[in-house]
Amino acid sequence: MSVTLNYESGSYRDRDGRVFVDGDGGICRALSARALNEWNAVRQTRFFREALASQRVVPTETMSDSPAVTAAARDGDWAGVLRHELVPFVSYPYEWSFGMLRDAALLHLELLEQALAEDITLKDGTAYNVQWFGARPVFIDVASFERHIPGQAWAGYRQFCQTFLYPLMLQAHKNIPFQPWLRGCLDGITPQECRNLMSFRDFFRRGVAAHVWLHAKLQASPTVEASDSSRALSSSGFSKGLILANVAGLKRLIRGLRWKAARSVWSEYGAANGYAPEDSQKKEAFVRRAVQSRRWGLVWDLGCNTGAYSRIAAENANLVVAMDADYLAVERLYQSLRATPVAGGAPILPLVNNLVDPSVGLGWRGAERKSLVNRGRPDLTLCLALIHHLVIGHGVPLREFLEWLADLRTDLVIEFVSKTDPMVQRLLRGRRDNYVDYEPEIFERQLSELFDVVHTESLASGARRLYFAKARSAS
Amino acid sequence: MENITVLTPLLAYFDPGSGSLVLQAVVGGAAGLVVFAKYLWTTAAPRLFRGTKEPRDMDQF
Incomplete structure (x- = not known):
């Protein structure tokens, strides 16, 4: 049976992997030789096997011999193919509630923390890496895991801030629903935008000075932006422990965020709907x-x-x-x-x-x-x-x-x-x-x-x- | 064992943002501040000592 690669329209950014739908309607992920190498390293780690067993990561198998593998090698010069369990209904962060985005963020951080213990990192940090099986968050982008290079910072930190942390802060500190913001810009809220939304009072709230104000300052600094920060940090002694400290701090910060919502029109409806x-x-x-x-x-x-x-x-x-x-x-x-x-x-x-x-x-x-x-x-x-x-x-x-x-x-x-x-x-x-x-x-x-x-x-x-x-x- | 040197550049498929990378040293506690200070010394200090006027690279225009 001949299979044509039907790429998912949302999967195009990462040149090392693309999601496609195979002839049976299954969700597959084509991997470059580099990404396949990373996958083979990641899947042997204890944290990853445990994450699969506890279904915090989407069930995934390596395909060895199938029409999809042949098609991937033929059409895209891909080196390998993974097959994922189907997400029952795809949803996006701008459709989630505050608690859903918060739990998805914590899942992200917990997986990164456990991965780093075995020298694996996440190469991105977007909220779109998570989907839902009912009310249970599941990490779906397994190709985001790769071996940690000593001296490197977490590349996905800014994405994490823009699609998880700032939307949660916006709702927790300003009582502004994040959903229209995330729908308005798929890349999320930038550090500069978030800083402009925060008041003087907010500056003293946990995490705002560092993750928002200083983040915006550094991003706007021509000296910092012009430098090869990755290389300079590495030679300055940046270590994995600093990422772990940041992740632990982010977990505490996000666990502490609460949305003190006022009564809404319909959330009280069940208790007072007028039904006999x-x-x-x-x-x-x-x-x-x-x-x-x-x-x-x-x-x-x-x-x-x-x-x-x-x-x-x-x-x-x-x-x-x-x-x-x-x-x-x-x-x-x-x-x-x-x-x-x-x-x-x-x-x-x-x-x-x-x-x-x-x-x-x-x-x-x-x-x-x-x-x-x-x-x-x-x-x-x-x-x-x-x-x-x-x-x-x-x-x-x-x-x-x-x-x-x-x-x-x-x-x-x-x-x-x-x-x-x-x-x-x-x-x-x-x-x-x-x-x-x-x-x-x-x-x-x-x-x-x-x-x-x-x-x-x-x-x-x-x-x-x-x-x-x-x-x-x-x- | 593969030889991954500490100077291998970050291989992100998107722009991770230089400022975002540097901030991770700042939020990493005391050890991170030492890294941040070293980073400033190696990146910002040479520019400061060179003065504010940098030669213009005409090739970029």
């Missing part, structure tokens, strides 16, 4: 019945809030991606998943995502970081207590929202919340009610035009109605 107890039970039973109707691959829970329905979906699915536009709601869901993992069910991946301001294709050719839809279409989508926020809160035409869902070719559990509901009344306060399309009859008719409605049920309050609808097969 019997309505809550009825809604849970409706969702569970839909979930149990078959085994689902990927489930999206849009507007997941506390994730109560994500947990129900996880009972009969392979993966649930729980999304909400509210940073604090996603953070609380992540912390609850860490504290109480899903027992026996599918992993749940919590992500920050705003449907009216979603993750789009970014980076080189607009394809380096993919849009949400291009990372995997759902088999089932939950849209519970969501539609009124889009149609009334954001003015999205009802029909367009349903068409977007239909284009996903997903089965659907959707809740229509009528204008008499107190939550909708709250949304309408101060607005002129010209949402003429937002009526139960119109919703029902349009839903039936785009989906096959198989089951429907009203909640006791009468203001809310649930629908389970099947996707129409593409004609």
Whole structure:
């Protein structure tokens, strides 16, 4: 069988390795002769074997004889090929909550610390080296590990600051969500930008003077920038112990960062959503019945809030991606998943995502970081207590929202919340009610035009109605 | 055993930033400050003693 190398659009920077998709849809990594040499040294170390065994590093095997190896040697003059376990759903740092970015940073530092003990280092330090298997961070860029050259500093330190440390500081010290910043610039926040964001008071906070202020100063110094710092440091006696001291300091610093968030609009919603107890039970039973109707691959829970329905979906699915536009709601869901993992069910991946301001294709050719839809279409989508926020809160035409869902070719559990509901009344306060399309009859008719409605049920309050609808097969 | 000399230049596939490399000596505690002082002595001092006027390399224009 002949295989053509289908390179991943986000993997192009490192000339010593590129990720590609093989003929079976598996994720492979082609390595140069130099990188293969490094890999053979790294995989024999105790720390790496332990990191693989504890699944902190993505399960990886060396391929010896396969069409992918032949293709890599033929098409790219690559010396070797690795095959990685598939990441269930790719996500990016600008979709993670504060706690997720913090735990990913700590994973990065712990791996570097353990690697250095065996004279292995990380040649970069970007947050994009980490992916999630449910609520568990996993280091995926195994080609970042290589033998440490005595006298060399950690090349990835600046990347680490820009994509981990500064975003976390921004949120912890300034209560500014980092996600829009990271989405706005894939390289992260520069030392100069971070310094400009910090106040005089912040200067006295742990780590700010050194990692931010001095970092920006040194970067702006023409003397330092003009010098061959790597060589000069090496001849000045730079040692591995200095990297270890820096890593230990960064770990303490990051562990101490806390996001003291104010109450957010939706994170409190679970406790005060206005549902009568019997309505809550009825809604849970409706969702569970839909979930149990078959085994689902990927489930999206849009507007997941506390994730109560994500947990129900996880009972009969392979993966649930729980999304909400509210940073604090996603953070609380992540912390609850860490504290109480899903027992026996599918992993749940919590992500920050705003449907009216979603993750789009970014980076080189607009394809380096993919849009949400291009990372995997759902088999089932939950849209519970969501539609009124889009149609009334954001003015999205009802029909367009349903068409977007239909284009996903997903089965659907959707809740229509009528204008008499107190939550909708709250949304309408101060607005002129010209949402003429937002009526139960119109919703029902349009839903039936785009989906096959198989089951429907009203909640006791009468203001809310649930629908389970099947996707129409593409004609 | 492979001969990796202490003067082998850093092989990063991106610009690690000279300032970022130097800072790692500063945040490394007392031992790092000694390295930083030596670094300054070998890089900044020659420039200072040479004076502020450096010959212009016309090739770069």
